[in-house]
Amino acid sequence: DAGVIQSPRHEVTEMGQEVTLRCKPISGHDYLFWYRQTMMRGLELLIYFNNNVPIDDSGMPEDRFSAKMPNASFSTLKIQPSEPRDSAVYFCASSERQGENTGELFFGEGSRLTVL
Amino acid sequence: AQKVTQAQTEISVVEKEDVTLDCVYETRDTTYYLFWYKQPPSGELVFLIRRNSFDEQNEISGRYSWNFQKSTSSFNFTITASQVVDSAVYFCALSEETGNQFYFGTGTSLTVIP
Numbered sequence: 001d002a003g004v005i006q007s008p009r010h011e012v013t014e015m016g017q018e019v020t021l022r023c024k025p026i027s028g029h030d031y032l033f034w035y036r037q038t039m040m041r042g043l044e045l046l047i048y049f050n051n052n053v054p055i056d057d058s059g060m061p062e063d064r065f066s067a068k069m070p071n072a073s074f075s076t077l078k079i080q081p082s083e084p085r086d087s088a089v090y091f092c093a094s095s096e097r098q099g100e101n102t103g104e105l106f107f108g109e110g111s112r113l114t115v116l
Numbered sequence: 117a118q119k120v121t122q123a124q125t126e127i128s129v130v131e132k133e134d135v136t137l138d139c140v141y142e143t144r145d146t147t148y149y150l151f152w153y154k155q156p157p158s159g160e161l162v163f164l165i166r167r168n169s170f171d172e173q174n175e176i177s178g179r180y181s182w183n184f185q186k187s188t189s190s191f192n193f194t195i196t197a198s199q200v201v202d203s204a205v206y207f208c209a210l211s212e213e214t215g216n217q218f219y220f221g222t223g224t225s226l227t228v229i230p
Contacts, residue, residue: 109159
C-alpha cells in the first residue's frame with residue numbers, strides 16, 4: 001500500500017500569495033493530522049480530522065490558515081495570504097484506531113514551504 | 117506543561133558506542149501510548165516503536181532497545197553499537213486515551229561520528 005502522499009514537496013512563494021498543500025492519507029486510515037515543523041517550535045499539531053470531520057483545530061495559528069477534508073482520501077491545508085513566518089515543513093500524517101488501541105502515525109515526506 | 121520532555125537536545129557519540137536517548141512523559145490517563153520516531157537528514161519521519169501503558173516489558177529490535185518504566189514516567193531508547201546511519205533527530209511521542217492527539221517531544225539530535 002502506498003504511504004501518505006503529500007504535494008508539493010517544495011514550494012517557494014512570495015509574501016501575500018495563496019499556498020495550498022495537499023495530502024492523500026493511507027487508505028483505510030480514519031485520522032488525518034497536519035503538523036508544522038520549524039527549528040524554533042519543533043513539531044506543532046495544527047489540526048486533525050476523524051472520518052473527515054475536523055476534531056481539533058486549536059493549533060491553527062490564525063485565520064490565514066484553513067484545512068479541509070472533503071473525502072476520506074484527500075485533505076488540503078491552505079494559507080492565504082502567506083507570510084515569511086509561515087516558512088516551515090508541513091507534514092501530513094494518518095493513523096487508524098485498531099480496536100481500542102491508538103495506531104501509530106504514518107507521516108508523509110513533508111512539504112517544505114518558503115515564503116519570501 | 118510539556119507532556120513529553122526530551123531533555124537532551126543534542127548528543128554526539130563515536131561510532132560503536134552505545135547511546136541512550138531519554139524521554140519523560142506526563143499524563144493522567146491510565147491508558148496511553150508511547151512512540152519513538154526517527155527523522156534522518158532526508159527529513160521524513162519514520163515510526164520506530166509503539167508501546168501501550170499496560171505493557172511494561174522492555175523491547176529489543178536488533179541494535180535498538182526500549183526501556184519503559186511507569187514508576188518514573190520514562191520511555192528511554194538505547195542504540196547499541198551506534199552507526200553513522202543512526203545519525204538523526206529522534207522524537208518521543210505520547211497519545212492519550214482521551215482524544216487522539218499525539219504530543220511530541222522537542223527531539224534529540226544524535227550525531228554518530230565515524
